[in-house]
Amino acid sequence: MTDPAGAVRPDAPIHDVAIVGGGAVGLLLACLLGARGRDVVVLERRTEPPPPGAPSRAIGVHPPGLKVLDHVGIGDAVRERAVVIREGRVTCEGRTLGAMRFPRSGLVRSLPQREVEALLEERLEELPDVRVRRGVEVTGLRDRGTHVVVVGTQAGAEVDVPARYVVGADGVRSGIRSLIDARWRPRGRGATYVMCDTRDDTGARETALLHFEPTGVVESFPMPGGLRRYVARVRRRPSVLDAPTVAAIVEARTGQGFDTDAAGEPTAFDARQHLAQPIAAGRVALVGDAAHEVSPIGGQGMNLGWIGAQHLSHELEAALAAGAPLDAFAAYERARRGAAIRAMRQAAFNMRMGAPVSGLRLRARNASVRMLGLAPTRALLARAFTMRWL
């Protein structure tokens, strides 16, 4: 709807909602709004989706996240493609500290994030009122009172997109967050991890294995296609990050490495937690990682973002129907802040449990893990690990 010079044409329609960022959360929000016949545009700076086989961040899909995917009609496709994780087992120095079977209603599924994003994009193609514009980098917002003009560039030309509401789903480094002057408040301590996906030779196809070792945790999770993801906490990023380095860390701690020839490209990441304040201002709201960064340890960020997107879709519906009160997102802000803080506490607990520890503190930590694995607390723990507190 822009002319070649990029100015807004006077007859350019005002979209109901412009979503900045076509990642897992932005695409899901577009599906939710598009299914209700809302006129939605998604502005995504990447020109192409990640290719099949590209490294994926999230793999864990929790029951509440799957429920949202059911709403947009891709839940069954996810069930078909995903591996089910039925059990979690915690060990230390070869001894089992606890084991937990997840109830049928609370199974975690493992499917790479990019595959879920591909399913969401397919779903969007069936929704006539949603358009995904790739290659658009958003750089500014202009408030026009009754609507907001989203400003960006595409192939060197300026693009202006008017919309009644704007959602920043542009990830951890959100530019929309800066544009609404939200602070990015750190919460708790961070930690560094290395991660590698490889062939699963453990023989434990449906089990999450958590090795709480004195030198730091090694976690591993089944993935589709006979693969397994290894994640190990490290004091600092290794100077050389390749599969043999990660396999050596895993082997030194657990006694069993992995086949490095079958391994994909390893990555290192700093697990940090942040919360935006505010999460919404005027006609603009943040969702997903733009609103809250939750440590990947425990695999909650994407699921939390989906649940937030569902909540936001209701608020947007109400605001569009009522004709735009400025505090449209107050309830959304309160609810998402509470949910994000709960997820961050859970993630901080997970990180503490996997920290390097020795001597008396190691024995105390192991004793508390054993206690948590006993019947009275086991069900609560299973609920917490599968995000059923949401």
Ligand SMILES: Cc1cc2nc3c(=O)[nH]c(=O)nc-3n(C[C@H](O)[C@H](O)[C@H](O)COP(=O)(O)OP(=O)(O)OC[C@H]3O[C@@H](n4cnc5c(N)ncnc54)[C@H](O)[C@@H]3O)c2cc1C
């Ligand atoms: C190692 C790792 C493992 C993880 N595992 C899990 C897990 O198992 N389960 C789980 O629930 N979560 C997990 N997470 C978290 C999960 O990956 C994120 O929470 C999720 O990607 C957030 O999605 P999003 O759509 O909010 O942001 P993103 O996926 O980051 O998407 C943001 C999009 O916005 C686009 N964008 C950014 N700026 C602009 C701009 N200016 N203009 C236009 N477009 C822009 C980007 O190109 C991108 O496509 C993990 C994270 C990591 C790092």
